[in-house]
Amino acid sequence: MSATIAVLSQKGGTGKTTAVRTLTDIFRRSDLNVLAVDLDPQGNLSDYLDVDPEVTPTVGDVLAGRAEPVEAVHEGIIPANLTLAEAELMLGGKMGRELMLRKALQDLKGGYDLILIDCPPSLGLLTVNALVASDYALLSAEAQYFALQGVQQALEVIELARENLNPGLEWLAVVLNIADMRTRHSREAFASLREHYGEKLLDRTIRASIAYAESAERAVSILDYRPDLAADYIDVAEELLRRLGLDEPRRRVASLAADSSPARAGA
Ligand SMILES: Nc1ncnc2c1ncn2[C@@H]1O[C@H](COP(=O)(O)OP(=O)(O)O)[C@@H](O)[C@H]1O
Ligand SMILES: [Mg+2]
Numbered sequence: 214m215s216a217t218i219a220v221l222s223q224k225g226g227t228g229k230t231t232a233v234r235t236l237t238d239i240f241r242r243s244d245l246n247v248l249a250v251d252l253d254p255q256g257n258l259s260d261y262l263d264v265d266p267e268v269t270p271t272v273g274d275v276l277a278g279r280a281e282p283v284e285a286v287h288e289g290i291i292p293a294n295l296t297l298a299e300a301e302l303m304l305g306g307k308m309g310r311e312l313m314l315r316k317a318l319q320d321l322k323g324g325y326d327l328i329l330i331d332c333p334p335s336l337g338l339l340t341v342n343a344l345v346a347s348d349y350a351l352l353s354a355e356a357q358y359f360a361l362q363g364v365q366q367a368l369e370v371i372e373l374a375r376e377n378l379n380p381g382l383e384w385l386a387v388v389l390n391i392a393d394m395r396t397r398h399s400r401e402a403f404a405s406l407r408e409h410y411g412e413k414l415l416d417r418t419i420r421a422s423i424a425y426a427e428s429a430e431r432a433v434s435i436l437d438y439r440p441d442l443a444a445d446y447i448d449v450a451e452e453l454l455r456r457l458g459l460d461e462p463r464r465r466v467a468s469l470a471a472d473s474s475p476a477r478a479g480a
Contacts, residue, residue, distance in 0.1 A: 216457055217318065217328040218385060219343040220351045223363040225334025227355040228390035231425050233331040234261040235443070238434050239450040241289075243465035245326040248286065251293035252314070252343050253333040254301070259292035261429055266294065273297035275317050276304060276342075282317040301339055310338060311378055315346040326462070336370045344374035349385040351453070354406065356392035356399040356418065361406060384413060385456055388449055392418040417448040436469075444470060 220233050230253070237249045251258040252272060259266070268287050270280030273296030285291045304310040318328060330343045344350060350371050354360040364387055375382045387410060392399045399418075406414045420442060428438040436443040447470045454463035 214459075215322045215325055215327070216349060216459075217322065217330065217347045218349045218351050218453075219330045219332055219340075219347040220353060221332040221336075221340055221343065221367055222334075222353045222355075223336055223366040227353045227363070228419060228425075229334075229353045230257045230261060230331050231429070232351075232353050232388070232390065232419070232446070233258055233329050234429075235435055235446045236450055236453070237262070237289075237329055238436060239443075239447055239466060239469065240327055240329075240462070242436070242469055243450075243462050245459075245462050246324070247289065248321065248325045248328045249290040250314075250318070250328060250330040250343075251291065252297070252330055252339050253293055254295050254298040255333070256293045256295075256297075258331040259290065259294070261432075262290050262292075263432055264288075264290055264292040268292060271296060272314075273300040276300040276313050282321050286321070297339070301337075304338060304342075311341050311345050311374075314342040315379075318346050326459075336367065340370065341374055341378075344371060344382060345378045347379070347382060349383050349457070351385045352387040353390045354387055354402070356389050356394075356402045356421070358398055358402070360389070360402040361409060364406060364410070385453065386415050387413055388415045389418040391421045393421045394418060415449055415452055417445055417452065419445045419449070 220229050222229055237247050240247045264287055270285045272291045272293045274280035275282050275285045277300040304313060332340045332343050352364055352367050354364050371384055389403050394400055422442050424439045424442055428435045451463055451466045
């Protein structure tokens with residue numbers, strides 16, 4: 214079985230790319246074969262995963278029809294750079310413009326357990342391409358006053374993709390990200406999402422910490438840099454695998470959690 218998951222939100226700065234980076238890392242440590250796809254012309258995921266910025270071809274070349282998808286996979290990631298912005302403009306006038314990524318990933322799917330797509334910070338054509346190419350959508354919502362509105366807008370785009378182009382698309386979950394549950398606005402964001410979306414909202418939130426920016430800067434995984442914080446993402450990863458029905462890998466993720474607990478690590 215192979216599942217493709219688009220990670221999206223209605224705007225930038227909600228922790229999407231950090232989520233894709235960290236989940237990719239956790240799933241790989243649990244022996245899943247994961248392909249990460251950077252679909253943001255800013256190329257943040259490619260940076261995080263330490264791809265050579267000059268490497269070609271990239272996802273922009275694939276969407277522009279200049280390269281075969283398999284050629285664009287570099288050590289488990291299809292990277293992006295500014296050529297993706299050009300490719301997006303070019304796609305705009307084409308028939309089947311929403312289907313390009315789906316076509317590109319079709320031949321690759323068989324080789325991976327999971328494909329994670331990091332969406333750009335808007336709900337435009339690239340995000341629609343990601344949704345049409347995916348089996349599942351995972352929403353990241355920053356724990357702020359407008360979290361609910363952001364999720365509602367993202368859900369409308371998911372609904373459009375489902376109705377018109379990808380009836381099999383499922384909404385996997387929404388995760389409240391960059392949260393400080395000691396503050397009233399984080400707690401209110403959580404409460405309003407829970408009220409509207411019930412168990413689609415993951416119980417576990419991702420705590421806000423400067424350690425995420427630090428670990429990105431130092432090119433060290435948060436799992437090694439701050440295992441205590443990484444417990445949030447490990448829990449989220451476990452719950453996502455449970456929802457995907459992937460029980461064997463879920464147990465391996467659970468054992469990562471045991472390994473990183475302070476008692477076991479002796480920290
Ligand atoms: N849990 C977190 N706590 C604090 N800062 C975070 C957290 N997750 C990500 N960040 C930081 O917030 C910024 C935006 O994160 P990023 O993952 O790039 O979001 P997006 O892809 O949605 O734009 C980055 O500087 C990142 O290091
Ligand atoms: Mg991003």
